[in-house]
Amino acid sequence: MTKLLDIQNLTLRFKGKRTVHAINDVSLSMEQGETLALLGESGSGKSVTLKALLGLLPPKRTEIEGKIEVNGTDVLSLSGKKLQKYRGGEVSMVFQEPALALDPVYTVGHQIAESVMRHKGVSKADAMSTALDMLDRVRIPSANRRLHNYPHELSGGMRQRVMIALALACRPRLLLADEPTTALDATVQIQILLLLRELQKEFGMGVIFVTHDIGVAVEISERVAVMYAGQIVEEGTTSEIIKSAKHPYTQGLLAANLHDVERGARLNAIPGAPPSLETKPDSCSFAPRCAHATAECRAALPPVFTPSPRRRVACVKAEPAVAAE
């Protein structure tokens, strides 16, 4: 079976008044039906990776090198009609802010139907009945009435459900979810997460779930890839990451979590801020914030260790730890 996703040595720069090296030599692969959490803080390149996957970045300002394949299709070479067919058909996206990602002057039913008509070439009436079916599947109560509502007439959680219905209407093989719960209330967040998990099982598609919340990542995904400064610093199954994080950055993220913290105790925040990425990193990007950094870290890019298949860590300190086990 072909891999669902195969990204090889993806490097991406934004040109402009100042150049930003947004993604630096990222390789990532996913099997069919897998759920991957892309974990990292703001500006680590998570969202940019998703947008590159859909070819949504402004072509004039973006320089892309490397290869992105989805089900064997070379995404970066797509254009025109083929790109339109791929977007929303093969791969679709749920955005962070459903209030902004839906067109305010069309009914939600129309917006779902529009996509179905485009991809499946069916009549408006058939597309509307698909839209109704999708609203039912994302558990929107009295879907028949909601179909003719405008986005501003729905609550935030409802809008995100619509967004998910829209993304899944054409049965994509891969769903990209860009912090889909960040803009929602905590209680609604859980509902949306559970819904996504159920729908993933129901439809069997692969999901990339971008988040900065390690708790969310654990909840939803089988695998986790941790991004920092446009690079993947650690990857593994969710339990591997939770139980034996090797990279100091991942360890820092885990330590900064609210779980098992005594009341009144200070959280272990990671000191400092991520680098600005105006130059291409030529040493470990995390070294300035790392408690274990040595001269070696600041001299060259860290080597990537693969302790087991589909498990990797980009840190010089990782090897002795593996040897000791």
Add this chain to the structure above:
Amino acid sequence: MLSYFFRRLILVLPVAFGVSVICFMLVQIAPGDPLTAIMPIDATAEEQAAMRAAYGLDKPLPVQYAIWVGNLVQGDMGKSIATGRPVAQEVFGAVQNSLLLAASAAVIAFPIGIFLGFLAGYFRDTLLDRAVTALSITGVSVPNYWLGIVLVIIFSVNLGWLPSMGAGPGGSQSWAWDWLHIRHLILPAVTLAVVPIGIVARTVRALAGDILTQDFVQALYAKGMSRGDVLRHVARNAAATALSVMGLQLGYLLGGSILIETVFNWPGSGFLLSNAIFQRDLPLLQGTILILALFFVAMNLIVDVAQAAIDPRIKRT
């Protein structure tokens, strides 16, 4: 939707009342006595008083207003002091001509303005955008009566292609849809269209540019929509605001074309208005201003209702 329309219609009544009061008062405030314009210089005080009584100008203002409005609702707007003809007849003839001119200017201006604005908004910060912006600023800034005179010099005097005066051959007052009449329409309509082209282009540019940076545009591309689909969405989003600007522009075109109508001797309401002012023709002045103001009110009503029909976020109840 229908109930929204009727509610808006009812709200128009107090506005129309206010408009009529202001029309009436404006003319009272204006300096000058209408009688001095038509009476012989050596008229006696008795003769003046008789004339005053004949036109009802000797009664108190509220009574004058009540009589005026009472006649108005019966379709009687009084008689012109200067010509002695019914005001209604004069005003409606002139307003028809103005409406023709304004509508022609709008037909030229709105599509061009929308097209240019869309281009500039879509290709923002490119050479094309700057060219459109320069063009629209020039259009808005150039005094249009000056432009009218320049066009007359070029196309009437030097090239001799188009006539420069009147609404038809030989100063004809009646309009007909033939080339002989349409020739007369071209220069004033084009001159009048220049300002709204600039304003509409700038408005649409700002709207399109703003809407294109919104998240939902990227979401549309992400679900596989073509560029044409996206532009359709952008147009629908921009329509409500663009429509209100265009409605107001149509109002300005109708009432604000005094200078253009004077330059081209176009027998419209602006032309009538300037004559009425110079001759202190009170009934004619009141009647013309009132009709133009009521057109503005009607235009606003139409725009409001159309906006509510297009944009679901505008409350319809």
